[in-house]
Amino acid sequence: MAIERLPGLVDAHVHLREPGYEHKEDFYTGTAAALAGGVTTVLDMPNTNPPTSTPERLAEKARLAQAKAVCDVGLFVGATRTEGDAYLPAAHRACGLKIYVNDTFGSLRIDTLDLLHRLFRTWAERAAQIGYRSPENPHGLGPVAVHAEELMVPACLALSQLYDVPLHVVHVSRRSEIETIRRAKERGVQVTCEATPHHLFLSMEDLPRLGSLGDMRPRLATPDDVAALWEHLAAIDIFATDHAPHTLAEKGLQGQPVESPPPGVPGVETMLPLLLTAVHAGRLTLEDVVQRCVTAPRRIYGLPEQPDTVVEVDVDAHYTLENQAMHTRVGWTPFAGMPVYGRVQRVILRGRTVYEEGRVLAEPGSGRVLFQPT
Numbered sequence: 085m086a087i088e089r090l091p092g093l094v095d096a097h098v099h100l101r102e103p104g105y106e107h108k109e110d111f112y113t114g115t116a117a118a119l120a121g122g123v124t125t126v127l128d129m130p131n132t133n134p135p136t137s138t139p140e141r142l143a144e145k146a147r148l149a150q151a152k153a154v155c156d157v158g159l160f161v162g163a164t165r166t167e168g169d170a171y172l173p174a175a176h177r178a179c180g181l182k183i184y185v186n187d188t189f190g191s192l193r194i195d196t197l198d199l200l201h202r203l204f205r206t207w208a209e210r211a212a213q214i215g216y217r218s219p220e221n222p223h224g225l226g227p228v229a230v231h232a233e234e235l236m237v238p239a240c241l242a243l244s245q246l247y248d249v250p251l252h253v254v255h256v257s258r259r260s261e262i263e264t265i266r267r268a269k270e271r272g273v274q275v276t277c278e279a280t281p282h283h284l285f286l287s288m289e290d291l292p293r294l295g296s297l298g299d300m301r302p303r304l305a306t307p308d309d310v311a312a313l314w315e316h317l318a319a320i321d322i323f324a325t326d327h328a329p330h331t332l333a334e335k336g337l338q339g340q341p342v343e344s345p346p347p348g349v350p351g352v353e354t355m356l357p358l359l360l361t362a363v364h365a366g367r368l369t370l371e372d373v374v375q376r377c378v379t380a381p382r383r384i385y386g387l388p389e390q391p392d393t394v395v396e397v398d399v400d401a402h403y404t405l406e407n408q409a410m411h412t413r414v415g416w417t418p419f420a421g422m423p424v425y426g427r428v429q430r431v432i433l434r435g436r437t438v439y440e441e442g443r444v445l446a447e448p449g450s451g452r453v454l455f456q457p458t
């Protein structure tokens with residue numbers, strides 16, 4: 085048994101569903117699942133109901149998170165067609181701005197160039213007013229994170245350059261996208277990106293087996309797209325899960341059949357074993373993992389360090405991922421049945437044991453909500 089001691093991981097892309105969809109997940113179940121995966125900081129997306137699109141809603145979401153979270157939580161604000169950039173007065177209390185440029189779960193898609201211009205421009209103006217976030221992040225605000233697929237990738241790259249805003253492209257899944265981003269980086273453009281475990285370890289060839297449990301946005305891609313992500317690993321700044329739980333009933337797998345199940349799959353508690361399995365196979369180094377799950381997300385989002393925080397992993401433990409072992413409220417994983425190496429044994433957050441051998445020990449509310457007034 086070989087024990088590795090890792091820093092607490094950051095999952096820079098999760099949907100904890102509160103408020104509005106607590107039957108899928110809430111701040112307790114979602115952060116408990118995070119601890120089980122060795123993740124001690126999560127960044128939560130704004131496509132809740134109501135969406136996190138105004139200062140009041142951000143403050144309300146921070147209250148909800150503070151009451152229940154067992155790990156640290158940063159909150160994104162989101163742009164909407166109807167409210168535009170109403171979040172701006174509270175932008176410094178968010179980890180970043182999320183813009184949906186393509187269709188997905190929720191109603192946050194921005195579909196006019198006119199509004200996109202405004203959103204990039206006002207984020208840049210607000211960042212200049214604030215001027216400073218942290219020693220690691222000299223920008224006054226977090227980046228603009230975009231759900232942008234295919235042609236929307238160069239469109240967002242152009243806008244971010246026009247307004248001099250740091251751009252982060254979430255869940256890159258296609259060869260064309262990662263090659264565009266790599267080339268932009270070579271030209272000195274201020275862009276970062278992330279890839280999810282499902283786009284690295286699954287492809288559309290898994291769809292017949294997975295059915296609606298393999299449906300998410302971006303969709304599972306071709307084996308060549310998957311190969312491109314691995315080929316261009318150097319251009320992938322962050323591994324993040326896009327943890328997006330929906331119930332088995334909503335996926336049409338319990339009770340009545342469902343005509344169009346919502347896209348999205350949980351992932352926050354399976355990322356580390358999947359990555360450690362790639363380390364075991366020699367496809368990644370442990371350094372690659374720590375770089376992309378700790379160092380880079382902290383730098384890109386200006387996240388505070390967590391002192392006395394350690395994740396103890398038995399890197400030789402060999403077992404099969406199972407639905408029953410999951411802490412997420414929805415109780416399933418698209419990786420069920422997959423043999424993996426690496427089991428989280430213990431998580432210590434700020435000196436306290438918060439997770440041990442499958443059990444969450446932290447009290448609800450013991451996590452911190454980042455960037456809030458004290």
Ligand code: DOR
Pocket residue numbers: 099131188189190231299300301302326328329346347348349
């Ligand atoms: O598959 C997805 N599900 N992609 C997204 O971008 C949103 C997410 C969700 O919130 O369910």
Ligand code: ZN
Pocket residue numbers: 188231254255301302
């Ligand atoms: Zn997305």
Ligand code: ZN
Pocket residue numbers: 097098099129326328
């Ligand atoms: Zn997402």
